[in-house]
Amino acid sequence: MIRFIAKRLGSGVVVLFVVSALTFFLLYMSSGSIARNILGDQATAEQVALKEQELGLDQPLVVRYFAWVGDALTGNLGASWFTSEPVANSLASRIPVTMTMVFTAMILIAICAALIGVAAAVKRGWVDRAVQVGAIIGDSVPGFVIGVILVTVLAIQLGLFPATSTISPDSGADAWVYSMSLPVIALLINGVTGGAQQIRSAVIKQLERDYVRTLRSRGIGEREILFKHVLRSSAPAGLTVLSLQLIGMLGGVVIIEQIFALPGMGPLAVTATTQTDLPVVMGVVMYTVVVVIVVNLLVDILNGWLNPKVRVS
Numbered sequence: 001m002i003r004f005i006a007k008r009l010g011s012g013v014v015v016l017f018v019v020s021a022l023t024f025f026l027l028y029m030s031s032g033s034i035a036r037n038i039l040g041d042q043a044t045a046e047q048v049a050l051k052e053q054e055l056g057l058d059q060p061l062v063v064r065y066f067a068w069v070g071d072a073l074t075g076n077l078g079a080s081w082f083t084s085e086p087v088a089n090s091l092a093s094r095i096p097v098t099m100t101m102v103f104t105a106m107i108l109i110a111i112c113a114a115l116i117g118v119a120a121a122v123k124r125g126w127v128d129r130a131v132q133v134g135a136i137i138g139d140s141v142p143g144f145v146i147g148v149i150l151v152t153v154l155a156i157q158l159g160l161f162p163a164t165s166t167i168s169p170d171s172g173a174d175a176w177v178y179s180m181s182l183p184v185i186a187l188l189i190n191g192v193t194g195g196a197q198q199i200r201s202a203v204i205k206q207l208e209r210d211y212v213r214t215l216r217s218r219g220i221g222e223r224e225i226l227f228k229h230v231l232r233s234s235a236p237a238g239l240t241v242l243s244l245q246l247i248g249m250l251g252g253v254v255i256i257e258q259i260f261a262l263p264g265m266g267p268l269a270v271t272a273t274t275q276t277d278l279p280v281v282m283g284v285v286m287y288t289v290v291v292v293i294v295v296n297l298l299v300d301i302l303n304g305w306l307n308p309k310v311r312v313s
Contacts, residue, residue: 001305004304005297008300012293012294012296012297015293016286016289016293020285020286020289023282023285024064024282027278028064031276033048034055034081034276035051035055035057055081076088077091077279077282078279078282078283079279080277081275087279087280091268091283093263095264095265097265098253098262098265101183101187101257101262101264102249105187105188106249108188108192109191110195116131116192116199117200117202118226119131120132120200121200121201121204128200131197135196135197137193138192139193141189141190143186143187143189143252143255147182147186148259150182150185151163151182151260155182161182162179164260182260183257183262186256186259187256191249194241194245195238195241195245198237198241199234201237203234205234206234211229212225215229232306235303235306236302236303236306239303240299240303242299243299250291253265253266254266265284265288269284
């Protein structure tokens, strides 16, 4: 198991290095005259040259990349070109908002999708048909549309929740839960419908396997077969689906945070991209990649623990 985890960690480090290099070179090669973008069209050539020297843009691109890597390994991701605020500080103030929302949604999705998916696979009949219809509706309605509907109906018309969620994480548990409810629900609906459909399919597939028939022929009860054998065998498929949903959610959360005016990573990424604030953009990209690598690593470890064949492969 240790060798299996070490291999996955090594793969994660390689992915992080490759993504950082590709992102850095693509961003800096496609941004035109960064110094002129910062200073504006009225800046003279001398002012532009001085700004490039100040930002280190007069150095070869390869030299700048390895300088950035060296600083990043020490926790220094540079500073914003527009606010001079350290990128690490900007990320630290916004990560709790985004991650609280995403992981709360993921925990609720895992619980609800597992319960609904297993019920549909075991009960079949109208429960199964309702889950499949719900999956079609959930997949066809984008999360940001659900967010707009929630704001219009529950916040503006009924006044049950705040239309915008601008409070900070240290505002108290009640205020925080009250403010984050609608963004989490907006993320939750798509995830539950899609996850329940995938878990349902995985459980049905296991229930039709020969080993289940053998267990039944030995007189073992349906409940024991389900909880002791079928769910354990179905878990890798469910974990994979949830990890893919989390990765997709990290992209969709940018729009959700804009709709609800949440001070998370989404507005920071949008502002930095429109301003060509490349140190901040690199910081946001690296944060996202690290989260994806850690989630995939945890899923691989869980799958390896549940199914020893995964460790061998």
